[in-house]
Amino acid sequence: MLLFSAVLLAGCDKFGDINVNPNLPSKASNTQLIANAQLMLPVLQEVPQGEFYAQYLMETLYPNLSFYTEPSASFYTLYNDPLMNLETVLTKPEILPADGPMANQLAVAKVLKAYFFWHITDRWGDVPYSQALKGKEGNTTPVYDTQESIYNALFALLTQATSEFVAGNITNDIIYGGNPDRWKKLSNTLRLLMALRMSEVAPDKARDEFQKAVTAGVMTEMKDNLTFNNLADANNESYWYNQWDEDRLGREWWAPTELLVNTLKAANDPRLPVYATARDKDGTYVGLPYGSLDGSTLANFSLLGEAVRTQNAPVYLVTYAQVLFALAEGTKRGWLTGGDAKAKEYYDEAIKQSLIQWTGNNTGHAALIAEPSVAYTPANGLQQIAIQRWVHLYMHGFEAWAEYRRTGFPALVTVDGKAVPTRQAYPADESFNNGDNYRAAISRQFANSGDNPYGKLWWDKN
Amino acid sequence: MGGNAYHRKYTYMTGSTVGGLNSPDYFNLAASVDRPDIANYILEKKIRSMYGLVSFGFKNRYFLEATLRNDNSSTLIQGNNSYWYPSFSASYVFSDDLKWKPLSYGKLRLSYAQAGSDLGVYQTNGDLAIGTVYTLPPPDGETVNTIYVRDVLLNPDIKPAFAHSYEAGVDLKFLDNRLGLDFTWYLQKNVNQILPLTLSSTSGYASTIINAGMIRNKGIEVSLSATPVRNSFFTWQTLFNFSRNRSMVVELADNVNVYLHDNTRYSQVDSYLNSYVGEEFGSLIGKAYQRDSATGMILLDNNNMPMYTAATHNFGTVLPDMTGGWQNTFRIWKFDVGAMIDWQKGGQFFSRTAMLAHKTGIAPATAEMNDRGKNVRDPIADGGGVKVKGISNSTKQYVEAYVDAKTYYRTHLGTHVYEEWLMDASYIKLRELRLGYTFEKKDLGRLPIQSINLAFIARNPAMIWQKAPKGLDPSELSAGANSISWRESGQANTVRSYGVNLIVNF
Numbered sequence: 031m032l033l034f035s036a037v038l039l040a041g042c043d044k045f046g047d048i049n050v051n052p053n054l055p056s057k058a059s060n061t062q063l064i065a066n067a068q069l070m071l072p073v074l075q076e077v078p079q080g081e082f083y084a085q086y087l088m089e090t091l092y093p094n095l096s097f098y099t100e101p102s103a104s105f106y107t108l109y110n111d112p113l114m115n116l117e118t119v120l121t122k123p124e125i126l127p128a129d130g131p132m133a134n135q136l137a138v139a140k141v142l143k144a145y146f147f148w149h150i151t152d153r154w155g156d157v158p159y160s161q162a163l164k165g166k167e168g169n170t171t172p173v174y175d176t177q178e179s180i181y182n183a184l185f186a187l188l189t190q191a192t193s194e195f196v197a198g199n200i201t202n203d204i205i206y207g208g209n210p211d212r213w214k215k216l217s218n219t220l221r222l223l224m225a226l227r228m229s230e231v232a233p234d235k236a237r238d239e240f241q242k243a244v245t246a247g248v249m250t251e252m253k254d255n256l257t258f259n260n261l262a263d264a265n266n267e268s269y270w271y272n273q274w275d276e277d278r279l280g281r282e283w284w285a286p287t288e289l290l291v292n293t294l295k296a297a298n299d300p301r302l303p304v305y306a307t308a309r310d311k312d313g314t315y316v317g318l319p320y321g322s323l324d325g326s327t328l329a330n331f332s333l334l335g336e337a338v339r340t341q342n343a344p345v346y347l348v349t350y351a352q353v354l355f356a357l358a359e360g361t362k363r364g365w366l367t368g369g370d371a372k373a374k375e376y377y378d379e380a381i382k383q384s385l386i387q388w389t390g391n392n393t394g395h396a397a398l399i400a401e402p403s404v405a406y407t408p409a410n411g412l413q414q415i416a417i418q419r420w421v422h423l424y425m426h427g428f429e430a431w432a433e434y435r436r437t438g439f440p441a442l443v444t445v446d447g448k449a450v451p452t453r454q455a456y457p458a459d460e461s462f463n464n465g466d467n468y469r470a471a472i473s474r475q476f477a478n479s480g481d482n483p484y485g486k487l488w489w490d491k492n
Numbered sequence: 493m494g495g496n497a498y499h500r501k502y503t504y505m506t507g508s509t510v511g512g513l514n515s516p517d518y519f520n521l522a523a524s525v526d527r528p529d530i531a532n533y534i535l536e537k538k539i540r541s542m543y544g545l546v547s548f549g550f551k552n553r554y555f556l557e558a559t560l561r562n563d564n565s566s567t568l569i570q571g572n573n574s575y576w577y578p579s580f581s582a583s584y585v586f587s588d589d590l591k592w593k594p595l596s597y598g599k600l601r602l603s604y605a606q607a608g609s610d611l612g613v614y615q616t617n618g619d620l621a622i623g624t625v626y627t628l629p630p631p632d633g634e635t636v637n638t639i640y641v642r643d644v645l646l647n648p649d650i651k652p653a654f655a656h657s658y659e660a661g662v663d664l665k666f667l668d669n670r671l672g673l674d675f676t677w678y679l680q681k682n683v684n685q686i687l688p689l690t691l692s693s694t695s696g697y698a699s700t701i702i703n704a705g706m707i708r709n710k711g712i713e714v715s716l717s718a719t720p721v722r723n724s725f726f727t728w729q730t731l732f733n734f735s736r737n738r739s740m741v742v743e744l745a746d747n748v749n750v751y752l753h754d755n756t757r758y759s760q761v762d763s764y765l766n767s768y769v770g771e772e773f774g775s776l777i778g779k780a781y782q783r784d785s786a787t788g789m790i791l792l793d794n795n796n797m798p799m800y801t802a803a804t805h806n807f808g809t810v811l812p813d814m815t816g817g818w819q820n821t822f823r824i825w826k827f828d829v830g831a832m833i834d835w836q837k838g839g840q841f842f843s844r845t846a847m848l849a850h851k852t853g854i855a856p857a858t859a860e861m862n863d864r865g866k867n868v869r870d871p872i873a874d875g876g877g878v879k880v881k882g883i884s885n886s887t888k889q890y891v892e893a894y895v896d897a898k899t900y901y902r903t904h905l906g907t908h909v910y911e912e913w914l915m916d917a918s919y920i921k922l923r924e925l926r927l928g929y930t931f932e933k934k935d936l937g938r939l940p941i942q943s944i945n946l947a948f949i950a951r952n953p954a955m956i957w958q959k960a961p962k963g964l965d966p967s968e969l970s971a972g973a974n975s976i977s978w979r980e981s982g983q984a985n986t987v988r989s990y991g992v993n994l995i996v997n998f
Contacts, residue, residue, distance in 0.1 A: 051618035066638035106693035165695030
């Protein structure tokens with residue numbers, strides 16, 4: 031009887047294709063994966079915590095994070111979402127020439143990978159890089175690489191990408207419509223900005239990389255900007271719109287800080303009405319002091335500017351004006367020729383491009399660069415460049431915070447006795463999921479002070 | 493002997509508008525302002541089984557039963573998808589052999605069973621998923637259909653999971669079944685249990701599925717029953733039972749020592765429910781007070797506010813020490829009265845309701861009088877403020893001070909210090925009260941009915957005692973999809989309900 035049944039069962043374990051999931055796609059083109067990674071670009075900026083680290087905004091109704099109470103943040107989504115997409119393109123690309131030259135597909139993925147990793151290391155410090163994203167190959171506990179080695183690897187990656195671009199657009203490109211020239215300029219611009227970041231820790235290397243980037247060709251016009259355009263579509267709308275608008279969450283939770291508003295007012299800056307609203311009380315512009323608990327009376331303060339929170343508000347990530355500020359600083363430091371005269375030229379042009387970006391035209395530019403608080407003077411050149419850069423980078427909190435840590439300007443305030451943190455602490459679940467490497471990275475960087483939000487990053491040397 | 497062919501097919505299609513309706517009161521998918529959310533889904537699974545059962549009885553005292561089953565499941569990879577599992581159970585009714593008058597029935601039982609289980613559908617393939625669609629603005633107008641790599645690391649090597657259960661027990665009844673004692677000891681080893689495992693996302697994946705080495709569950713169950721009074725007018729039956737269960741993760745996988753069951757995040761602060769290898773199941777992890785290592789007192793910062801740790805402090809297991817019940821039924825003439833009590837000793841849970849009540853200033857403690865006779869919300873200069881006691885972190889001296897109530901409750905305790913909102917889950921609850929009346933045949937005249945029983949039932953009539961503060965119900969912690977209850981968040985009020993029950997016997 032049992033023998034008979036055993037025979038019957040012989041073919042019993044074959045089920046064919048029934049367990050192949052019909053609800054998911056089995057193929058993806060490289061450009062589709064890259065496009066999905068691009069959808070995560072707004073997340074690099076649309077985060078309230080970034081605004082608090084740069085002290086652009088202060089909380090009005092429920093002050094909590096602005097008091098630097100939560101030192102840690104998680105990089106998990108950045109790794110398992112856009113970076114994993116990009117890594118898949120780089121390691122297992124689908125050969126689809128119909129999407130544009132393969133070389134460009136891969137080069138674009140490299141540039142985006144470098145951009146995301148640069149953002150991550152500038153926020154947290156040492157993070158997994160060389161062993162990261164290899165879960166499928168069996169490494170689920172990657173080692174944390176030093177920030178210096180990550181910077182070196184990213185320079186190499188970007189330099190390689192720059193040299194690989196060929197003519198021919200790729201499809202599905204949300205940012206540049208597939209134009210390889212703009213991607214190439216972005217790649218070199220990233221090298222430029224990363225080089226500048228090293229100005230205090232490794233000035234010689236910084237100068238070399240800076241010069242190489244300029245030679246290779248950085249951004250030359252606003253159309254080269256890395257901007258993510260939100261859409262007037264609930265599937266792709268601005269985070270700030272989603273938070274603020276009364277048709278969504280209705281949270282009027284942020285006001286520009288007193289430091290920002292006063293800096294703009296002192297110079298009659300045309301960007302003020304874009305950055306902030308006039309306060310309900312009397313139509314003037316009054317910023318909320320950072321660390322103040324008075325924000326709950328909304329009528330007394332200017333609130334987050336309307337232009338920043340429309341449904342399709344653009345997210346400015348890497349801009350031409352930013353490049354001009356970098357060139358101004360590089361010239362002031364003597365890395366490029368021309369001295370203070372050339373530095374002033376770049377500086378003035380940077381402010382002009384910033385006005386065009388934020389207000390749509392350069393009305394008031396001449397008056398602005400003549401204002402005493404803005405006019406370039408050789409004695410204070412670096413400080414002025416830093417402060418005007420901070421004004422331009424409005425809403426890109428994490429980038430402004432990185433530049434503040436590097437230059438020390440503008441003079442941000444302490445709150446509850448706490449200074450602005452110098453990094454974000456690692457996500458607490460790393461201590462469970464990758465405990466040994468997490469602990470090794472902490473003791474290597476910060477000795478006995480633990481996962482310290484006041485620990486200094488490698489390039490933060492002042 | 494028998495066989496079974498199981499075929500499950502499930503499909504659904506859903507659609508919802510996004511961004512509003514393009515015409516008022518036009519409730520149709522075509523009304524979607526932005527691209528609507530549409531999904532269709534199909535699930536198909538087959539299991540083919542064969543089984544046999546054999547049972548023996550000898551002299552009406554010795555009994556032995558054995559079964560064997562083979563399952564073939566479509567959800568595992570061929571080669572790993574056919575599994576056999578047996579079970580044996582034996583019992584010996586020794587009361588007839590013992591011939592001891594007070595013992596009216598006695599049985600010893602032993603069993604060993606294996607149960608195999610497979611995986612949910614589609615877990616061995618499918619690494620891509622459809623992402624958001626982005627429409628480029630004019631003049632381009634191109635629709636970009638994005639796809640992403642899913643953050644689940646697929647594991648095609650999954651094997652079936654097996655549970656090995658051992659059980660031994662004795663059932664005793666004394667004095668003509670007036671007194672009973674049942675005792676069971678059990679041990680269950682779950683080998684190769686199929687578990688989702690959280691990964692460090694730096695690997696590119698947030699989770700995977702593994703066959704976990706071994707998870708062990710053991711415990712005892714005891715029940716005592718008695719009929720202290722039994723006569724034609726009044727009968728009282730009582731049943732008291734308790735059980736104690738201990739679970740432990742003995743082994744997970746190579747290099748893996750932690751299993752994350754669940755986590756929650758609020759205001760950027762996390763708490764977790766983890767199980768660690770070698771420790772009791774279900775440890776609650778979250779932010780705790782920082783304490784002085786010598787005295788155990790809370791450390792205070794330079795503003796005299798309590799200091800707190802990162803979200804890595806282990807508060808110990810959430811599982812109870814013992815659970816049980818006590819049931820009493822009384823029959824008084826034709827009335828039957830029943831009361832059922834549920835109880836639990838030990839266990840803990842995290843209460844978000846308590847935390848938010850204090851954070852938002854609704855809880856009475858946030859507006860009480862301090863020991864200077866002033867309301868804690870009054871300015872400190874006027875004598876108000878919450879009194880804190882602890883060791884100053886900078887001077888290492890003992891400090892007693894008054895701090896601003898709003899900052900204390902809102903920004904510190906109510907957002908970060910989860911230790912303050914951990915509650916003991918012990919309780920004694922009256923679950924059900926019942927009052928019934930039986931109409932017997934002779935009362936019912938000519939109707940072709942044997943009997944009718946009409947009863948009024950009250951469910952959850954009262955919580956007799958609980959350790960957690962009033963307003964929280966530790967017996968109704970909803971675990972959702974989780975197997976362990978460890979927290980409540982805006983728990984709905986427990987409802988007391990009344991009903992009528994009618995049983996008609998034909």
